[in-house]
Amino acid sequence: MENKKVQNPLKKVLIICSKGNLEDVYAALVMANGAVMEGIEAKLFFTFFGLDAITKKKMNNLRTATVGNPAMTMPGGIPFPTILGILPGVEAGVSIMMKKEMEKLDIPPVGEFLDMITAGGGEIFACKLAADMFKLKKEDLSEHVKDIITVGDLYALAAGEGVQIIFT
């Protein structure tokens, strides 16, 4: 049986997540999980505010910005008023709504998502520079994290053919 085969398939991806917003973290998680599901080796690296996604105390409370987020709209399509976004509880409320929509599409919470990625062989790393800056140690980070590494180690992880580095 002749099947359509992908020419020069991707062998490995290194995904860097530098932001801590709900949507930015999930973009990186979906990309990493998608890679392992396709049999592509995946390494996921969190830096700066992305460390929130792998910090035990913060990983289940990620939020999306309701102030200064020009892409955010009200249901119905009109732009989200900044004056609404600054009110107490609005950021939390909108973030919860987004999480509910994701749950409907069977997208898991961050912890479970990391379980899925590591179950498929994906590896999770934290940036040493950012961890030092935020005074985080390995104990503060989720048990999914393989190691805290330097930028040199990061580039070593990207060695090989058929590798792509994706920055989110």
Next chain:
Amino acid sequence: MATTTIAGKEINVNDEGYLTDPTQWTKEIAIEIANEEGITLTDKHFELIEYLRNQHLSGVQLTIRKVGTSGIVDIKGFYELFPGGPLKKGSRIAGIPKPVSCI
């Protein structure tokens, strides 16, 4: 779309090798497709294949998360049964379309 012969039966497949008509599937077809993927099917595989087929035929959108909570395998087990693309390979062997899902 093309017609090909697998396990002595003529069946319709798309250009990625997925059955276009799940009702044409038989266990022998599953075994032969699995051999192509380098997988030898065991009872556990068939248990999972039956689950995948039932979910698809009931119109449920399959995700890897669902399989992990199916009670038949956990996600690590799923990757062990169908290495290098569990949902992709599992669905092809099960004679159902490739799931259209990003998760």
